[in-house]
Amino acid sequence: MINEDKKRYGLSNLGLIKGLFTGHAFYAVLHYRIASWLYKHHIKLLPDMVCYRNIRRHGCEISPTSSIDGGLMLHHTVGIVVGCFVKAGKNLEIFQNVTIGSNRKEVDGQIMPIIGDNVSIGSGAVVVGPIKIGNNVLIGANSYVDKDIPDNAVVAGIPAKIIRYKQ
Incomplete structure (x- = not known):
């Protein structure tokens, strides 16, 4: 998955080295991948330490x-929060100040969003609850999403409403 993430950022080897010293967003994704791997292999305490480093750095x-599939792309990492047990498909794109998490409601044991492939979430958006976001969805900036969104939809507003469908 790390190679898919690296390809999504289009980083060369020199870009990776430069990014290591400049705090490139790819390294926030790399921290997440490391913490997730440690968690899946039942290594105690270390995932939380790596997550905390990601918050600080x-x-x-x-x-x-x-659980986020390959191709995760973060733009301007500040303020991004992805809660525990969120599931997302390939090529998730997240801009700054986005929250993906729970609204304390439960449906069939699910409390967090399930997000499809090729989804883009704009700045300041909030995606909460036991909902399903379809494939190829665009969530506009500052939207509040707490209902299911079908495939190929473009949503915006508070609460988010479908404003059109992608071709």
Whole structure:
């Protein structure tokens, strides 16, 4: 998955070295991948330590218990929060100040969102609850999403409403 993430950022080997010293967003994704791997292999305490480092260094908190497929892209990592047990497909794109988490409601044992492939979540958006976000969805900036969204939809507003469908 790390190679898919690296390809998504289009980083060369020189870009990786430069990013190591400049705090490139790819390294926030790398911290998440390491913490997630440690969690899945039942290594205690270390996932939380790596997650805490991600918070301190990049200003984003992605729970190691969440499951995000390859191609994760973060823009401007500050303020990003992804709660525990969130599930997301390939090529998830998240902008700054996005929250993906629970609204304390439960449906069939699910409390966190399940997000499909090729989803983009704009700045300041909030995606909460036991909902399903379809594939190829665009969530507009500052939207509040607490209902299921079908495939190929573009949503915006508080609460989010479908404003059109992608071709």
